[in-house]
Amino acid sequence: MSRSPGRPQLLPEAAPAAAITRRDFLNGVALGLGGTASLSAAATPGSELPDPALRTGLQGQTDTVNAAAHAWRDRAGGVSEAPAERDDGVEDLLVVGAGLSGLCGAHLYAKHAGRPVRMLLLDALDDVGGHARRNEFIARNGQRLVGYGGSQSLDNPSLFSPAVQQVLQDIGVDWPRFNTQFFDHGWHERHGLNSRALVFDARTWGRSAVVLRQPGEAPASWLARTPLPPDAQRQLARLLAEPAADVLPRGMPPAARRDMLSRLTCRQFYQRHWRLGAQALRWLQADTEGYFGAGIDATSALDAWAAGLPGFSGLGLGASMDTRLSPSGRLLHQGQDPYVFHFPDGNGGVARALLRQLIPEAMPGSDMISLAEGRVQHAALDRPEAPVRLRLRATAVHLRHLGPPGEAQLVEVRYLDSHGQLRVARARQVLLACWHRVVARLTDELPATQVAALNDQVKVPLLYGTVLLNNWRAFHRAGISGLQPVDGFWREAALDFPVRMGSLGPPEHPDQPVLLHLSKVVLPAPQEPALPPREQAARGRALLTGWSFDELAQETTRLLQSGLGDFGFEAERDIEAITINRWAHGYAYEYMRPWDRCWPQGPLPCTTARRGWGRVAIANADAGAYAYAHGAMDQAARAVQELLPQARLPSWSKRPGPV
Template sequence: MDSERDSSPSPDAPAPEPGPTADDRALGMHRPIERRDFLNGLAYTAAAVAAQGLMPWGRAHAGGAGGPAAGPYPPATQGAVVGQTGAASAVMHALRDGTLTPGAGVSTGETFDLVVVGAGISGLSAAHEFGRLNPGARVLILDPLEDIGGHASRNEFRVGGKILIGYGGSQSLQTPSYFSPAVNALLGSVGIEPRKFEGYYDGEWFDQRGLGSGVYFDPAVWGRAATVLETKEVADWVSRTPLNTRARRELTELIDAPRDYLPGRSAAQKRALLADTTYRDFLLKIAQVDPQIATFYQDSTREYFGSGIDQVGALDAWANGNPGLDGLELGDAPDRAMSPSGRLIKTDPDEYIYHFPDGNASVARALVRSLVPRSLPAGDMPALVLGRLDYGQLDASGHPIRIRLGSSAVRVRHLGDPATARSVEVTYARGGGLHTVVAGHVVLACWHRVIPYLTRELPPAQVSALQDQVKVPLVYANVVIRTWRAFQKLGLSDFRAPGHFWIGADIDFPVSMGAYQFARTPDDPVILHLRRIPGGPLGQDVRIQFNAGRAELMRLSFTDYERQTRALLGGALGAGGFDPARDIAAITVNRWAHGYAYEYMRPADRFWPGGPLPITLARQGWGRVAIANSDSGAYAYAHSAIDQGVRAARELLGVTAGPAYADFPGPPQDKLKFFGS
C-alpha cells in the first residue's frame, strides 16, 4: 500500500500457457503437482472486484458479516502462491488507486469494546493484553488474509503418510536475551517457554551427518556450473569455484587474512567512515577487489537487512559476518551466532534454536487459542504443532472474542470529535459488501502505509512519518523432497546461490516436538526452504528498490516460481543424483509483497541512530485509536511485534503498571554500538 502507487499492481488474467518444452519436461513441470495460482488465476483487478459486487458499495454479503468460514484448510494449500494474494490485496489496492471510495456500509448491529485491524502477532498480542487488563471485553479482530497470524504463517504437507510442517513467514523467536518483561509475560501466559527449545532443537543433527554449507554457481551467471562445499581450508574450496584467478586470490585473503585497508586512521575514524560506506563500496573502492567478489556477496545481506550490499553499510555487513573488516582493528567485534549449519549470522548472543516447525505461526496459534479456546485443543507446546485449528470457531456467534478473516478494513472514524468521542466506527469489506461495526477502542495493527488510507483524522506530518516505513518484499518457498540423499552425497546442509533468482536453499530446522519428529535417515522426506528478496537496480534508494521488488512479486505466477525452483535444485544437486522431475513431492510459495518491517540503517537513513526517528511520530495514537505492528518499532522481529501490541493496548486503557515493554527497536548494545554509541 504505497502512496506512490508502485506497490503490487494486480495483473489481468494471463493467456493460456503453452505446453511444456523439453527443458520443462526435464525439470518435471508436467508432473502432477496440483497448482492453484491465486494471482493470475483469480485476476483481481479493480474491474474484477467490481464484478463481484464490491462496487458500488453498500450491498450486504448474503452470508452475513460473520459466521464460520467455509472452504479449504488454509495451511494445507499446495501448488499455489499463498500469503498476500491478489484476492487478499484487491480491496486495499482499489482503495489506494481511488477506484473505491468507502461510504456508509451496512451495520452488522455489533458493538465491541475493541476492534483490532490485523490478525498478525502484534494484533493478536494487543487483543490478548486488552483482554487481560479488561476481563470479559468483547473484541473483534479483522484481517484480509485467509489464515491467522499474518506473516507468521504455516504450511502443512503429507508425503508417504508422513506429515511435514514448515514455516511460510516469520521464522523464529530470535534472541530471547533481548525479550522485554512484557514479551516474556505474554509468552508464558499462552504456554510458550523458550528454554524448552533446548530439548526440541537437535543442535547436533547436521554435524552428526557430516553436512555443511555450500555455494552453487549458476552457469548463466558464472560461466560454468559448480556446487562447492565450504570447508575450513578456504583456499581449497575457493580454488574450486568458477571465479577468475584474481578474484579467487582476493576472496581467500578477505576471508582468511584481511589487511588493514584503511591504514593511518584511528578506530573511531574508521567506524565513522564505514558507517557511511556501503559494503559494496568497501569492497570495490577501499579494498579494491575484483568486481566478481562484489557479485558473489551482493545478496549476502538480504536475509538480515532486506537489501543487497549496494545499500547495506560496511559496519552492518561486518555484523552480518561478511569478510574483510576484521583486519581494520575496529575494536570489539559484534557478537555473532551460528546458523544450524555452522554459518556465521548476524549479531546475536543466543543460539538460533528457538523455532517451532511452523516458525512463529505456533506463537500466533497459541495466542488464538488463548483468545478463542475452542479453536485449538488445549495442551503444551507440542500440542500447538499437531493441533488442527478449527476455523469455524474463530468467528462463531456468542464468543466474546471473534476473529473475522477475509475482511479488509477500509475506514476508521470517531463518532464525533476524536478528543471527546466515546466510540469509533470501523467499516470493512467482506464477501461482496461493506459492513460497519462500532467499537469503544481500535488498534491499527496493520502496516504503517495502510493507515493514511483508512482515516482522514491524522495531521500531514504524521501521515508523512507513516509513509516512511516501507515493507521489505519477500518470497519463502517450501519444497518437499522425497529423500535428502543428494544432500548427503554432496555433504550439504544448505547452499546459497549468488546471482540466482533464489538466494539459496536450506534443509529445514531439525526440530522434533512430541509426536512430530524430524527426519532421521536420508530416505525420509524433508522440507527445503528457499528465499527470494527482490530489489531494484543497483544503487537505487532502498525504499525505491523495495517498491520495484514488490511489483515483481505481484507479476510472477506460481509457474514462474516453480520453474525457478526446479532449475535451482536440479542444477545445484544434480551431481548428487537429484532429479527435480522425480524427487520433488510438493511446493508451496508464500508471497509477502509487504513482508518484514524496514529497519533503519546507514548510510540510507542519515537520522539513524541519533534521531529523530520517523516511528516516534508515526505510532502516536489519537482519540480512541492506537497503532501497533512491528512497523511501530522499525524492528522486524516477533518480540517487537508483541511489544508494540502490548504498548497499544495499554495506551488505550491508560495503564502504565505491569511488565515493562521495550520502547524501541532492540537493544542499544546490538545495533547502536557499531556507530560508537
C-alpha cells in the same frame, strides 16, 4: 566498472502439463509439476481446503488477497459514505490485523482491561498469524510434514523485554525447551550434512558449477573450482583468508573509524579499501539481505561489520560485536543465544499460542506440542456469541470517530468481508496492527506530518518457498544441508530446522520425505550509483507481483536440478509439492545509514507515525521500524498501554531497535 547483470531473467511460461516431456522437465523448461496429484492441485487457482495451511501453490499475499485492498486504494473516495451493513453490537476493542502484533495486543488488552471484554479482530489474509504463516503437507506415503512460510524464529529470546517475556509465559511458550528438548542439535552431524553447496548458474556466470567445500579447505583452493575469473578469486581469497587485516589508514582512533564506516556503504568499503572488483562484489552482494533487507550496496559498512561480514575484524573498531548489538542498536542473528527457538511452523506456533489464549476452542490442547501438532479450528474463529471473534478475509478500508476524536465515545471501522460486501463495525477503542501505509489511507483524521511519517515506512518484499521432497538422498550423498546460489534467483535452499515436537520431526533415513525451505529478498539488480533502499523495495515489489506461480516453481525446480542433479536428484521423481509464500509487503523497513539522516540521533519518523489519537492506538513492526517478531510484540505492549493508561504492563523494549 561494468554493471552486474544481477538477477537472471525468468524463463518463459511453462507449457501445459500434458505437453511436458521428461526431457523438458529435467532441462528446467517445465514447471516441475510432473503430473503428480499434489503438484497439479498446487497449480489450481482458488482450490479450497479446510485448513489454509494445507494449500500449496501461491500463498501469502496473493492476487486475490491484494485485489480488495488495491481496489480500495485506487478508488477516488466515497467509501466512508457508501451503503454498508452494520454489525450487531459494539466492541470494546476492534483490532485491525491478526498477525503477531494484533494477536498480542488483543491478549494484553483482555488481560489488563480489568473486566470481561468483547473483541473483534479483522485480517485480510485467509489464515491466522499474518507473516507467521504455516505450510503443511501430506506426503504420498501418508506422512504429515509442517514447515514455515514466513516469520521464522524467536531471535535471542534471553534478551527479550519484560513485556514479551511475560506474554510468552502467559501463552505457554516455554522457549528454553527448544534448546534443551525440541531442537535436535546432532541431526546434521549425525547424517554427515556439514556444509552447503555453492551453485553457479550458467545464465549468470557463463557456465554452471556446483562447488563443495571440504572442512578446513583454504579459500584459494575451493575458489579455484568456481567460474569466477582469476582476479576475483585472488581478491576473495585474500578477504576470506586474511579477514583480520587492517585496511584503513593507520593512526585513526576507533571512533573516527566507526564514523567513517557509517558514511560508506559496505560495497564502497570493499571497493575502496579491499580493492574488490565487480565479480568479487557480486559474490558478496546479498550477504546483508537477511539482516537488513538490503544488499551490500545499500547497507552501511558499520552495520555490515556488526553483522559479521569478512574484512572488518582487524580494524580495531571496539566492542560492539561483544554485545551482539550493532552500532545502530539492532540485535543481530549471531547473538548470545543459539539460533534454535523455532516451532516446526516458525513463529506460526507463537501465533497459535496467542490464538489459543484468545479463543481456546479454535486451538485445542494445552501444551507446546499440541500447538505444533494441532490444527486451527477455523469454524470456531467467528462465532457470534463468543467474546472474542477473529474474521479472516476482512479488509479494513475506513476509520473515523463518531464525533471529534477527543470527545467521541465510539469509533467506526468499515471493512470488506470475505464476499466483498462493505460492512461497518463500531468499537469503544481500536488497535491498528496493520502496516503504516495502510493507516495513512484508512482515515482522514490525522495531521499531514503524521501521514508523511506513516508513508515513510515501506515494506521489503520477500519470497519464502517450501518444497516437499519424497526423499533427501541427494543431500546425503553430497554431504550438504542445502544449496547456496551465488548471484542466483533464490538466496538459499536449505533442509528445514531439525525440530522434534510430538509426531513431527526431522527424518532419520534419506528415503523419507523432507521439507526444503527457500528464501529471497526481492530487490532490483545493483546499480551505480546505488538506489536508496526504499526505492529498491518499491522496484522489488513490482518485480515480485509480476511473477506467476509457474515461473517461481520453474526457478525452484531449476535450482534443485542444477544443484543436486550430479548427486542423483530427479525433479520429476523427487518433488511432490511446492508452496510459494509471496510477501510483497514483508520486512518492516529498518533505518539505514548513510541514507536516513534521522538515524540514529532522531527524530525518527516511526515515533511520529505511531502516535495514537482519540480512541485509536497503532502497533505492528512498522511502529518500531524493526523487522522482528519480538519487536512487533513490544509495539503491541506500548499501544495497549496507551489504550489502558491505568494498567501496569511490563516494560516494553526500547532496545534493540530504533524505538
